[in-house]
Amino acid sequence: MQFTAEHRALSDTVVKFVEKEINPHVPAWEKAEQFPAHEVFKKLGNLGLLGLKYPEEYGGAGLDFSYSMVMAEALGACACGGVPMAIGVQTDMATPALARFGSDELRREWLVPTIAGDAVACLGVSEPGGGSDVAAVKTTARKDTAQVDGGDYLINGSKMWITNGLQADWCCLLANTSEGPAHKNKSLIVVPMNARGITKQKIHKIGMHSSDTAQLFFDGVRVPRRNLIGQEGLGFTFQMLQFQEERLWAAANALRGLDRLIDLTIEYTRERKAFGHSILDNQVVHFRLAELRTEVEALRALTWKAIELYVSGKDVTKLASMAKLKCGRLSREVADSCLQYWGGMGFTADNPISQAYRDGRLVSI
Numbered sequence: 001m002q003f004t005a006e007h008r009a010l011s012d013t014v015v016k017f018v019e020k021e022i023n024p025h026v027p028a029w030e031k032a033e034q035f036p037a038h039e040v041f042k043k044l045g046n047l048g049l050l051g052l053k054y055p056e057e058y059g060g061a062g063l064d065f066s067y068s069m070v071m072a073e074a075l076g077a078c079a080c081g082g083v084p085m086a087i088g089v090q091t092d093m094a095t096p097a098l099a100r101f102g103s104d105e106l107r108r109e110w111l112v113p114t115i116a117g118d119a120v121a122c123l124g125v126s127e128p129g130g131g132s133d134v135a136a137v138k139t140t141a142r143k144d145t146a147q148v149d150g151g152d153y154l155i156n157g158s159k160m161w162i163t164n165g166l167q168a169d170w171c172c173l174l175a176n177t178s179e180g181p182a183h184k185n186k187s188l189i190v191v192p193m194n195a196r197g198i199t200k201q202k203i204h205k206i207g208m209h210s211s212d213t214a215q216l217f218f219d220g221v222r223v224p225r226r227n228l229i230g231q232e233g234l235g236f237t238f239q240m241l242q243f244q245e246e247r248l249w250a251a252a253n254a255l256r257g258l259d260r261l262i263d264l265t266i267e268y269t270r271e272r273k274a275f276g277h278s279i280l281d282n283q284v285v286h287f288r289l290a291e292l293r294t295e296v297e298a299l300r301a302l303t304w305k306a307i308e309l310y311v312s313g314k315d316v317t318k319l320a321s322m323a324k325l326k327c328g329r330l331s332r333e334v335a336d337s338c339l340q341y342w343g344g345m346g347f348t349a350d351n352p353i354s355q356a357y358r359d360g361r362l363v364s365i
Contacts, residue, residue: 003070006067007066007067007070010052010067010070010071010074011070011071011073011074013047013049014049014070014071014074014075014077015074015077017043017044017047017049018074018075018077018078019077021040021043022040022078022079022083023077023078023079026078026079026080026083026210027350029080029082029083029209029210030080030082030209030210030355031209032210033202033204033209033210033212034166034167034210034211034212035082035083035086035210035211035212037086037120037164037167037212038117038120038167040083040087041087041090041117041120042116042117042118043117044087044117045115045116045117045118046117048061049071049091050090050091050114050115050116050117051091051111051114051115052067052068052071052091053065053067053068053099054095054099054111054115055099058099058107058108058111058112058115059111059112059115059116060099060115064311065245065307065310065311066307066308066311068091068092068245068249069248069249069252069303069304069307071091072084072088072092072248072249072252072253073252073253073255073256074256075087075088075253075256076253076254076255076256076257076258076259076260077256077257077260078257079352079355080208080209080210080355080359081207081208081211081257081355081356081359081360081362082207082208082209082210082211082359083210083211084253085163085208085211085253086163086164086211086212088246088249088250088253089121089122089123089163089164090114090120090121090164091249092245092246092249093123093242093245093246093249094114094121094122094123094164094171094172095111095114095121095172096241096242096245097172097188097229097230097238097239097241097242098110098111098172098188098190098229099111100238100241101188101229101230101231101234101238102190102229102230103226105226106190106226106227106229110170110190113169114170119169119170120164120167120168120169121164121168121169121170121171121172122162122163122164122165122168122170122171122172122193123162123163123171123172124139124159124162124171124172124173124174124191124216125137125159125174125239126159126160126161126162127139127157127158127159127160128158128160128215134174134186134236134239134240135182135183135236136182137174137175137176137186138157138176139155139156139157139158139159139173139174139175139176139218140155140156140157140175140176140177141153141154141155141173141175141176141177141187141189141223142154142156142177143225144222151224151225152222152223152224152225153175153177153189153222153223153224153225153227153228154220154221154222155173155175155189155191155197155218155220155221155222155223156218156219156220156221157175157218158215158216158217158218159171159173159215159216159218160203160215160216161203161213161215162213162214162215162216163211163212163213164211164212165200165212165213165214165215165216166200166202166212166213166214167212168193169192169193169194170190170191170192170193171190171191171193171216172188172189172190172229173188173189173190173191174186174187174188174235174236174239175187175189175235177232177233177235178232178233180233182236183236183237184233184236185233186233186235186236186239187228187229187232187233187234187235188228188229188230188235188238188239189223189227189228189229190223190227190229191218191221191223191227192223195221195222195223196221196222197218197219197220197221197222198216198217198218198219198221199216199217199219200214200215200216200217201214201215201217202214203215205362206358206361207355207357207358207359207360207361207362208358208359208362240317243320244310244316244317244320245310247320247321247323247324248303248306248307248310248316248320248323248324250324250327250328250363251299251302251303251306251320251323251324251326251327252303252304252307254299254327254330254331254360254363255296255299255300255303255327257331257356258292258296258299258330258331258334259293259296260352261334261335261338261352261353261356262289262292262293262296262334262338264338264352264353265289265338265341265342265353266280266289268341268342268345269285269341272342272343279341285341288337292333292334292337292338295330295333295334296330296334298326299323299326299327299330302319302322302323302326303323303327305319306319306320306322306323327363328363328364328365329364331356331360331361331363331364332360332361332363332364334356334360335353335356335357335360336357338353338356339353339354339357
């Protein structure tokens with residue numbers, strides 16, 4: 001894709017925000033294992049950064065999907081993986097189906113405040129027994145038979161690995177709404193996170209510390225049927241479409257962060273001396289860093305080709321999946337290779353390479 005002046009201006013805006021509002025606080029947020037999502041998202045909302053691809057009538061910027069991916073790549077300037085991931089859930093994982101298929105009433109009630117940064121969203125798909133197997137979802141949303149018109153859903157089940165789960169105001173929940181075939185019995189439902197019957201349990205992780213992650217339990221949670229996103233029974237299809245954008249977000253977000261790791265390693269190995277000369281003076285180090293740089297550029301080309309095709313209306317399930325696969329593997333490879341050249345310093349907890357080593361492991365999982 002040929003970036004426009006608007007693309008470049010957006011990237012600069014996001015990087016400046018990261019450098020001013022996020023990176024100075026990362027050490028404290030990592031230690032606390034949570035960042036103030038409402039505060040950060042409100043600042044992003046004030047800059048118009050939470051609804052770049054969404055219609056102007058709901059507070060969005062009405063831009064095409066490429067602008068959302070420019071933001072995803074620019075967020076790679078963050079000194080951690082947890083905060084960008086939480087932002088990505090808000091902009092490109094929990095909201096696409098609502099924006100595309102939700103009723104006008106539902107979008108005004110939930111999408112508008114989410115774009116403004118007044119509400120935090122989470123996505124409820126993975127479960128303790130299902131993981132990435134979306135068809136295996138066990139959570140149910142049944143019509144309340146005690147009501148004459150069956151006006152409410154009663155939700156029972158649990159969700160696992162929910163980013164923003166402790167702070168979210170609403171959840172885009174995938175649940176079984178009938179007993180039909182696994183690919184045709186699921187629906188996406190907006191669930192207010194202050195509803196009675198919801199309990200939350202914090203999950204402690206080896207990385208992505210600044211992002212809060214929760215297991216959610218739903219026990220007879222009552223939600224009005226008007227909170228259904230689109231048509232009942234199409235939730236699996238909606239979620240698969242949503243996954244295309246999620247995979248592309250992950251790939252785009254990895255790029256600048258991988259460049260950053262290589263840049264930091266070049267700088268460090270140039271200064272670090274061993275056996276009478278700098279580590280960077282060893283040709284094998286030059287070769288390896290050149291290989292890693294090449295791999296990142298290959299991922300960048302694949303990712304932006306997929307984005308360009310997606311913007312033009314093409315189905316990019318294959319390319320998006322390939323980009324996600326490559327970014328997951330490369331996140332591990334770059335972090336591991338660079339950490340080696342930092343020696344013992346790479347094994348310290350507050351080292352930027354060791355943090356990337358921990359955070360990046362999640363991507364390929």
